[in-house]
Amino acid sequence: MSDFDPDAAPGYPGEGKEDADELRLALEPELSDLQERLYANGRTDPENAPNLLVILQGMDTSGKGGVIRHAIGLVDPQGVKLKAFKAPTKEERSHDYLWRIRNALPERGMIGIFDRSQYEDVLVVRVDSLVPETEWSKRYDEINAFEAELAAAGTTILKCMLNVSFEEQKNRLAERLDDPSKYWKYNPGDLDSRSKWPAYMEAYEAVLQRCSTEVAPWHVIPSNRKWYRDWAVAELLREKLAGLQLQWPEAEFDVAAEKERVARA
Amino acid sequence: MSDFDPDAAPGYPGEGKEDADELRLALEPELSDLQERLYANGRTDPENAPNLLVILQGMDTSGKGGVIRHAIGLVDPQGVKLKAFKAPTKEERSHDYLWRIRNALPERGMIGIFDRSQYEDVLVVRVDSLVPETEWSKRYDEINAFEAELAAAGTTILKCMLNVSFEEQKNRLAERLDDPSKYWKYNPGDLDSRSKWPAYMEAYEAVLQRCSTEVAPWHVIPSNRKWYRDWAVAELLREKLAGLQLQWPEAEFDVAAEKERVARA
Secondary structure, eight states: TTSSOTTTTTOOOOSSHHHHHHHHHHHHHHHHHHHHHHHHHHHTTTTTOOOOOOOOETTTOOOHHHHHHHGGGOOGGGGGGEEEEOOOOHHHHHOOOOOEEEEEEEETTTTEEEEOOOGGGGGGHHHHHOOOHHHHHHHHHHHHHHHHHHHHEEEEEEEEEOOOOOOOOHHHHHHHHHHHGGGGGGTTTTTHHHHTHHHHHHHHHHHHSSOOOOOSOEEEEEOOOOHHHHHHHHHHHHHHHHHHHOOOOOSOHHHHHHHHHHHOO | TTTTTTTTOOTOOOOSHHHHHHHHHHHHHHHHHHHHHHHHHHHTTTTTTOOOEEEEESSSTTHHHHHHHHHHGSSSSEEEEEOOSSSOHHHHTTTTTTTHHHTTTTTTTOEEEEEGGGGGGGGGHHTTTTSHHHHHHHHHHHHHHHHHHHHHTEEEEEEEEOOOHHHHHHHHHHHHHOOOEEEGGOTTOOOOOOOTTHHHHHHHHHHHHSOSSSOOOOOEEEESHHHHHHHHHHHHHHHHHHHHHHOOOSSOOOOOHHHHHHHHH
């Protein structure tokens, strides 16, 4: 993880914070158009249209929620299926760890957003030894196979690791305690994860090394600067959607005949 | 229905179409703040926090999707639970008509959006005689009782009937046939519903007369002008959320002690 600079801003086309809102919002028309094409294809060809799955991972305060609000929030909510994965419920624990993940996959034509994901099963599960190493160590290959299956079935996968520094996390936790409108975001338990920072970084490194595949590479998003983080995810979303090169679906009816019917109706 | 002018713009504070985007977007900061307060209360008090249910009804082309995109789209998608009701599935038909409605209700702290709703069971069902009159005629009281129960449990209900004229519907259907990027929105079956316009208006009148209760009144939104419709629903959403007078949740931990913990962490 030390190879990645959380303060960087690669690819950013502007000056800095001062033009970041403008540059991010400037993506909205194209994002809207691309998302509507995807949705339209899902509606007219629900068994074959592509879809998109965005996976967001990161340490507490890295801004998964901020990205959903400011980047994903640029597209029509009707085309977005959000799923936040918490600690597994009793029912979820009685199934294989990928069961709840499969259940939450987006339909064709939709953009699915995973706030946390199957990667928790090799992150917190590894760090806290929630299952034996013999078990979690097999999961990297299983996750790769799972994602390969999704990709083969037409799902584009965009995996973003929001990379915030140890120092910046401390600032953000302190901010939550300085502002009564942010108390609800503060959880005393967050300091327990923070105390295991090196073990988490090791677990993230394993994820990046073992699960960056050709069909589903990881993108490490420098996230110490929120304005860069939000712009970068919006831009990646635009690139992935544009890469689908989606056309508007053709009419499944006789356009001229329907025009006449409408004229008479 | 003839008492309601679909071209009107009651309460609109601007000049017209030219300032409508600006006025609608100007609601975003307050809407965001109010929605986040609601969400925060849901997170800290999931058994008692209020929630909001927005019910959208209207004839084809009236703009339920447009309202979701342009009005509901102003708030954080993490706080919104969307549900579009289609023709009931086989499983849904094997239950009481309110079963699927209850299943889709928003959690506390959330804004639920129903794109169509239980009212289809006294609209299309009545117009097309999908169940006998002895059955649908009982549903007005049942729906009132259902909504009263929700309101008593803390749900604020905002019911919007998007009122488009017979002439404007024709224009919008024709537009869909003039623009290949809108073909996917056109369904030849829409003309069948259009041919039953008077029966639908009668059914809507019955809904407005019998199901406008004190806890869940109907709002008829003039919808011939999309810019007014979208602003009006956003403004109603703002009013309903503001009416909850939500405070930020108090800290459930010792703030001073946690500040010290963070400083040392």
